[in-house]
Amino acid sequence: MILSISTSHKPTSDLGYIFHKHPDKFQSFNFSAGKYHIFYPELNNDKATICLLLDIDPIEIVKILRNNTPDGFPLGDYVNDRPYVASSFMSVAIAKGFSSAIKGKCKEKPELVNTKLPFEVFITSLPSPKGGEILIRKLFEPLGYQLEIERQTLDLKFPEWGMSKYYNVKLKNTLTTKELLSHLYLLIPVLDFDKHYFISDDEIEKLIDKGTTWLNIHPEKEQIIRRYLINLNSLTSKALERISDNEILNNETEKISIKDVTEQKKETLHIKRINTVVDKLIESGAKTILDLGCGEGKLIKQLLKHKQFNKITGMDVSYNELLKAKERLNYNDLPPKQKERINLIHGSLTYRDKRLEGYDAAALIEVIEHLELSRLKSMERVLFEFAKPKLIIITTPNKEYNSIWEKLDSIDMRHKDHRFEWTRSEFLNWSINISKTYNYNSEIFPIGEEIENIGAPTQMAIFKYGN
Secondary structure, three states: OEEEEEEOOOOOOHHHHHHOOOOOOOEEEEEOOEEEEEEEEEEOOOOEEEEEEEEEOHHHHHHHHOOOOOOOOOOOOOOOOHHHOOOHHHHHHHHHHOHHHHOOOOOOOHHHOOOOEEEEEEEEEEEOOOOHHHHHHHHHHHHOOEEEEEEEEOOOOOHHHOEEEEEEEEEEEEEOHHHHHHHHHHHHHHHHOOOOOOOOOHHHHHHHHHOOOOHHHOOOHHHHHHHHOOOOHHHHHHHHHHHHOOOOOOOOOOOOOHHHHHHOOOOOHHHHHHHHHHHHHHHHOOOEEEEEOOOOOHHHHHHOOOOOOOEEEEEEOOHHHHHHHHHHOOHHHOOHHHHHHEEEEEOOOOOOOHHHOOOOEEEEEOOHHHOOHHHHHHHHHHHHHHHOOOEEEEEEEEHHHHHHOOOOOOOOOOOOOOOOOEOHHHHHHHHHHHHHHHOEEEEEEEEOOOEOOOEOOEEEEEEEEOO
């Protein structure tokens, strides 16, 4: 199997510095499954190409896979496609052969590390047995790649057998070398869906390390993580929790130890929202809490840490989100007394529901912007008129802050599912109208770093019933 990476960047000789491999040398290296070779088939004034060629030893593969023989197929170690396809073996070779480049290091020309270069990548025999061309595009196109995909015939001598699960893929993009290699390192085994080694917690660290700058915002994040961890639910849950909570660190300083990094983790905006809401609920003295639009249960998980809250009900319109919440909370393994505190219910905020009545407080964290404006009035009545908790906390994005985000302008929304986003004055006016209509007092608070004339990224309203 072969991976080729080309660029028209001038001078083309820079490619040798970036990959730390001399263009005049054909270099071979040993690794667990055989050998890999690095060479330059093309280097002229207009174009440079570096190739990574894997020379897989079938006997070494048998040694690696000796404990992973598929049930019912004793020859599975010997009869397989591993020596011939781009798989997790390719990822290992990328990490070893281009170790400096994937870490973002270039001793001779450090300015090249952050230089975006026009790359053209060709991968032969990339298996995609579950998803095919559609999945390949879903993984790479959101990262800015242009793709040319050719599906291989199963057997040229027997065309009636149809098409195979193997694809020749050409990728074009302008990005840094580190970004390119991190994408290839993670996404090739995601497509192949077949690791050649035991999957453990170490794989989560690889995801975090190589996906630092892009995985958390990728629209197929969950599918990437799940497939990379070969659908192991326990590991997938851990990875989703860490990555979704933005506990991805940019550890570019080798002087900082792992322990120091852990202690210096920065509080992300999402965590700030959760913590701020928890603090306000503690201050209020509330004991029974509604988490409306609870999603995967992140707020519930934090509330469980405080004995003050003896009844916590999470509601979401998505049944799948409730299943994720149950898994995230390790509900089945909780002690009986902890289980008694939690109630997860399926429901909608736009329909009156007697199950929501009688609570001290309700929280809606980044929920209202997912409702159609035409349905907002229904939500208001359900929450403020019928459920009528003593305290209601609502957070929502500050539209004015969007111009600060690198990938947004003032007219963009932060999430494809948002139906609206409000400026500070719009949110304030809505809060005042709610207070007048339903006999609540309201206050507005910022969450996150404030910028003059723009405000904070998140705005929070706290409604207290009565005078």
